[in-house]
Amino acid sequence: DSVIVCTLTAIAIVVTxxxxxxxxxGITLATNAFATVSYGFTFVLTACIVLFAFSTVLSYCYYGQxxxxxxxxxxxxAKQIYxxxxIIMIVVGASVSLDTVVRFSDATFFLVAIPNLLGIYLLAKPLRKEISSYREAAAAGEIEPVPEKDRVNLLDHGFPTKQTSKKD
Structure with missing residues (x-):
């Protein structure tokens, strides 16, 4: 939903x-763009921004917990300490400049990406080996292959095949 909302907002900014x-x-651009339609839209936009910010704070808190x-x-x-x-970081974030908050959040996202990238790198060879042994066992008839309608052939073609519904 964020991609759709951001895309529509960008289109409104460009069109106006x-x-x-x-x-x-960004907020000023969006507010001015929506105000070209009606001044009342600025209040709707403000309410949407507040709700979006609040839901983001809640969801990040939940995911982190x-x-x-x-x-x-x-x-x-440990969850209570987190x-x-x-909550302390919310207060600190509200007290410092937006640039500082963005830099800090970018740094934390980068730190989270490091173990993920390391895991992908370390598991690439074992995963390739598992896929290969599965295909060999399926070809030899030792295990039942995945039904054609449930397959996604990313490794064979580079893109998913059309999925059929369960009714077919």
């Missing part, structure tokens, strides 16, 4: 010519 306003930030719980074996104390740190 607000993209030519070089000194404005689940991950923190996983790391510490669902220890309730929640307190998260």
């Amino acid at each position: 010519g607000e993209h030519l306003n070089e000194g404005a930030d 689940v991950n923190f719980g996983y790391i510490f074996n669902d220890n309730k104390r 929640s307190v740190i998260y």
